Amino acid sequence: MASNKYEEIVQAAVELFEKKGYHATSVQDIADAVGLQKGSLYHYISGKEDLLLGLAQRAITEFNQRMERILSSERSAQDKMKEALSMHLELITHDVQLSTVLLRESVALGERPQQVVKEATDLYLDLWTRLLAEGIEAGEFRPGNPRMTALAILGACNWVFRWYQEDGTLRSQAIADIYADLFFDGIKK
Amino acid sequence: MASNKYEEIVQAAVELFEKKGYHATSVQDIADAVGLQKGSLYHYISGKEDLLLGLAQRAITEFNQRMERILSSERSAQDKMKEALSMHLELITHDVQLSTVLLRESVALGERPQQVVKEATDLYLDLWTRLLAEGIEAGEFRPGNPRMTALAILGACNWVFRWYQEDGTLRSQAIADIYADLFFDGIKK
Structure with missing residues (x-):
């Protein structure tokens, strides 16, 4: 209880x-x-900060665990990235209120709890960077800066919390498909 | 004075x-x-809200005016987009403190001033959407959903305020070049 x-x-x-x-x-x-x-x-x-830290940690841990599972699966880097985009956008849009608190309010934490959140989100960025580096290594992706690419992709995906309408018709999988197409092939004809 | x-x-x-x-x-x-x-x-x-609204309006007007200038210039859609990426990232990174207030705090405005900000940022999204639609029309860009593409690009660019270090070595033009390469050609080999 x-x-x-x-x-x-x-x-x-x-x-x-x-x-x-x-x-x-x-x-x-x-x-x-x-x-x-x-x-x-x-x-x-024990207090308001404890509460915010707790819910932020729990949410980011979910992102990290699901990303680790995707990374360790036996698939092409391209398939892993499709899965990772679906996963990230599903988590962001599933509970927009939680995503908003996570992405907008967790910066209000004090220095020490902020550091805890930063370590968890840094790990997440590392996992995405690793996936992109894996794809380059395997010859599936063009050589480039995997960390910057990860930052761009995560930026695009995170920003969805600002415009996503929970009652809208656009499901997270539809966004994932459009973003995968954009990030894989670019806009140029 | x-x-x-x-x-x-x-x-x-x-x-x-x-x-x-x-x-x-x-x-x-x-x-x-x-x-x-x-x-x-x-x-x-006249008050705190007036101050936040004023500075948000001024900043967004700068983005809109520069985007309108780029759109009305005589260049290919691809060159316009390169210019637009440079412009956006330059404005975001030039004053990260202002960008942070704009992107993170302006949601704290009350309903009416919030609406004013929303109209200005909607205009900005429309200008980007128009640029992408122009490129599709001209046969430079692949057919797609220009609004969703604009949201992805702006998300990636806006997110830079969260990780950009003013004292870092990465200049905004370097980010613009990497992002242009990503959005034009994608990561796939």
């Missing part, structure tokens, strides 16, 4: 952080949202 | 919004930063 209440608190925090921003959200706001006294809320969390 | 003081206020606000976030910055903080009494500050600005 305790963990269900914790999940309820996390969900309320995500909603508040997304709507009002992390700084403008108070622990009292979160307590009110889940119908607890502020004192009781502290049985579940 | 009054306009110099206004510029000083804008600059102080950009620094504070970037460091502490818009919500956590008070009018008192801004007054302190420029050595004015809060009452005197109100001779220059």
Whole structure:
């Protein structure tokens, strides 16, 4: 039961952080949202920052684990990248509110928790860089700067949280297909 | 002289919004930063939101004007796009603090000013979409979804504010060249 209440608190925090921003959200706001006294809320969390760090870590770990699984599978680099684009866009669009908190609000963390998040996102960038380097090595991709290419692709994919409409008709797989076509073959005729 | 003081206020606000976030910055903080009494500050600005809206509008207008100039020039779509990538990345990296406020904090504006910013950024997206459509029409670019392509390119370019180091060795033109190569020809061999 305790963990269900914790999940309820996390969900309320995500909603508040997304709507009002992390700084403008108070622990009292979160307590009110889940119908607890502020004192009781502290049985579940040690504070607002702890909450944001926890949900950011959990989300990024999901990205990293899924990317590691894709990387270790037996497929061409091109197929892995298609899968990675689908995975990333599915996670970003599945819960836009969480993505927004992750991508917009996690910079509000203090120095030490910020560092924890940075290490996790750096790992994710490394995994994408490795995939691109693998494709170059295998002769599937043109030689280039895999890290910069990874930054460009992740930038394009992350930015989706800013314009994606959850009630829109464009599914994440449709975006993944269009982006794969763009990144594989470019726009030039 | 009054306009110099206004510029000083804008600059102080950009620094504070970037460091502490818009919500956590008070009018008192801004007054302190420029050595004015809060009452005197109100001779220059009508409030914090007015300040953020003003600087966002000015920045986006710069992007729009430069993009309109590029679009109306007599060049191939490919050359226009190279120029547009350079322009966008130069503006983003020239003042990363301002870019951060623009891209991260302007979502903190209330509904009406938010709408003003949205109209200006929608215009910018339209200009990019028009450039891509022009290239398809001219047979330079492959048929596709110019709006989605514009969103991908702008996402990749905007995201640079998150990782660009002002003291780094990578100049904005180097990023523009790498991105142009990626978007024109793709990664596939």
